[in-house]
Structures are given as structure tokens and as C-alpha cells.
Amino acid sequence: MCITAESLGSVELEDFMRQKLPDLLRERGEFRYEIMGILADVFASKDDLKQVLEEIRKLREDSNRRFGEMDQRFEEVNRTMNQRFEEVNRMMNQRFEEVNRRFEEMDTRFEVMYRSQREVRLEVSALGGRIGYGLEEIIRQTVEEFSGQSFKKFEHLRLRDSEGELYGIPADVEYDLYLEDSVNYVVEVKSHIKPGDVLIFHRKSLFAEKQLLKRIKPIMISASITKDAKKKCKELGIDLISRSVVD
Template identity: 25%
Template sequence: MEPAEVIAIIQQELPQLVAQDPLVRDFVLRTVSEFYISRHEADSKFDRILAELQRDREEQTRKWEEQNRKWEEQAGRWEEQAGRWQEQARRWEEQDRRWQEQARRWEEQDHRWQEQARRWEEQDRRWHEQLAEIRRLDKRFESTIGALGSRWGIASEASFRSALAGILTESFGVDVLNLTLYDNEGEVFGRPDQVEIDLIIKNGMTIACEIKSSIDKAGMYIFDRKVNFYARHAQRDISRKIVISPMVDHRALPVAEALGIEIYSYADAVEGLSEE
């Protein structure tokens, strides 16, 4: 019989024999046991595989849960950070609003300062105009008052001279002379001019007197030159030199002292005439 025929018969009869005859079934199982594991081993291995799969799934689930927890924590942190950013953005917006408000106030304040500066400039311009007007008027008044003062001084000097002459003549019995000489050489004023001098004479004593509404240092020097000019040309000694004036420049006082000039403020204050 050919092998092929044997195989065909085994394939046809073996399933029925295995099912009916336990010995045949055991024989077949022992024969193929080297090539296949037993059901118990298969179930045990399958159980182990399932257990490993279960453990892997639980571990993976644990990892996923841990990762989800981390993601949730991170999401919470992101949400918290987003809240902080929103709060910071709100603060920045509020600060920006305040800066804009402050800038508006500064702009308004700058506008007010500019307006105030314009008013100050306008006021300063008016002050300068008023000051210029005051100075102009002051020059006019000063010129007018100066002219009036000069006229008043001349008139008052003449009145004062007449009063002095009356007082000294009537009360002290002296002679008061008002002389006008001509200085051809310009000894007194530096050029030829008339020289006027007042003299008080008593018992041969000659007193030169200068009556002025006001006198300064230059006036003192001129008075001294007038006295020297008269004494030289009249060949008369001058006993005393007197200046009578209500207004004497303080700088003229040391000059008067150096030149031996006596200063009096009033005509009746002149001393020493009644005793001579």
C-alpha cells in the first residue's frame, strides 16, 4: 500500500477512533505532546498573558491618570497664570488710563502755564511800558522841578541874602556888602567871568560869606578861590570864611574843614559878630 493511501486512511479513520477509543486518544496525545502544549498549560499561559496584559493596562491607566493629573495641574497653573495675566493686563490698562489722565492733566496744566506765561509776558510788557512812561514823565518832572528849583534857589538866595543883611545890619551894627568883580585871568572859574562875593565888615574885620540854597564839594573850592581872588586884588585880609546853606553835601564837609570854611544853616546862627 502506498504512503499516500495510508495517510488518506488515517485522516479518514483517526478522528472517529480518537473520539471512540480512549487508548487511541491517549496515544495520539502522547505522540503530539512534543509539538503542542497541554490545555492546562495553554490555559495557564493564557491566564498569565491576560494577567500581564491586565497589569500593563492598569499601569498604563495609572500612567495616563498620573499624566492627566499633571495635565490638570498644569492646566490649573496655566489657568491661574492666565488669571494673573488678565489681572496684570487689567492693571496695565488701569495704569495706562491713569497715565493718559495724568498726561491730559499735564497738558491742561501746560496749557494753563502757557496762558499764565503769556499773561505774565503781557503784564511784563505793560510794566515796561508803564516804567518807560514813568521814566519819561520823571525826566519831564525832574527837568521841570530842576528848573523850578534853580529859579527857587536863586530867588531864595537873594531873599536869604537880604534877610542876612537886614539881621546883621540892624542887630549887630555891621556893614554887609555884595560885590561883583571881573576876573580877567579866569582865576576862579578857569575862564574870564564875573565874580560875585558877599562881605561882612565890622571894626576893620572882613568876613567872606557864601549864601547858597545848596552847596557841594566843587562849590566849596569855588568859594575858596573867590575869597583868594578878592583878597589878592583888594589887598585885604579875610578874617573868616563862612558858608550859609540849608543843604550841604556831606562830601563837602572835609573840604570845608581843610580850607578853613565855617558852615552855618541859618543867618542868625552866625556866631562871634556881636563880640567883635
């Protein structure tokens, strides 16, 4: 019976080749070399595999080297940018500090000018014997700066002395300014203060306490004051704001 490859199924053909192929390879050298050539074309040899692996290793090393160089470049770029940003930031800080310093100097100058203007207006007011609303505001600011308080209520104050307690006859008693807060003030503004002025104002402040039923702190503001008047203010507990002391 003649058996051909066409007459066998795939499974039967595989079984047949397993049985016959080893004998054929041993017995027929030409056939064996032919099969080896076919297998060599299909499967890589050990040397080929080594070569492929070596090429892969070199490719990986080259990639790592290039990535390392790129990392170094990025680090250099990052370092350069950081240095530039730091330099720009330093320059900006210097400029801002300079601008702030100039603004502070301007604020100081304006504050000095404002205080000088306020003092001049107070002196002019005292010389003329007139206290208006605008000057009441200046007096309030002066007392606030002196006392460290803030006064929401302040007004020109007039109290009636019906019994003539101060002047011997009934009269209106006027105060240049009355300021009300945790500590209440009555203010007297004069161009020049003498001891007699201090004594009169002391009596006026006591009268205000009696009439208002409140603790009153007297304060006098002037362009100048005598040494004796200043001493008398201290003795009587009268606060004083004065530009100069004269004999």
C-alpha cells in the first residue's frame, strides 16, 4: 500500500513525520543538511541572538547617554533661568524698596507740613480769638494725637453760670472745645499763656465737671507760655501743648 502526504490528514501527517524524520536525518546526510538550512533560515542562531542582544544593549546605552545629556542640558537651562529670575527678583525688590523709601520720605514731609500748617492755624485762631468749625477739627486732631484717643463727639461748649460762681455775676462760660470719650477734655486755645490764664481755666474746668457731672481733663494749647504758667499747669494737673516757653 502506497501512502502519500495527500492521503494523510494533518494529525496523521505529524505523527508520520515524528516517526520517520529522525531516521531520515540519521540515514540521509543530504536530507539532514537540507533540513538544517531550512531551520537556519527560520530560527536565529546563538551568534545571531548574541549580536541582536549586543545591539539592543548598545542602543539602550546610547539612549541612556542621550537622556543623560538631555537631563544635564535641562538642568543647565533650569539653573540659568533660576539665576536670571533671582537677579530680576533682586532688582525688583531693590526698586520697590527704593519706591517705598521715597513714599515714606514724602509721607514724613507731608506730615511735617501738615503739623506746621495746623500749628499756624491754631496760632492765628488764638491771636484772633476766633474758633470756627474748621479749627475745631484741627484742635480735635491735635488733642487726639496728644492723648492717643479718638473722639467722635466734639463741640464748642457753652455753659450757663446762673449763680455767678466764676465771675461774680451770672454769665455764659465758653470753652473753645469739649471732647467726649473714655476721658473727657475741655480745651483752651490762646496765643500766649500767663499764670492768671491758667488759674481761670482751672476754675472753668472744675465748673464744667460740676455742670456736666463728668470727670473732665483740662488741656491748654498755645504758641507760647511763661515758665511760671507752665509750672502752674503742672501743679494743677492741666495738660499743655505749647511751642515755646518764655520768661
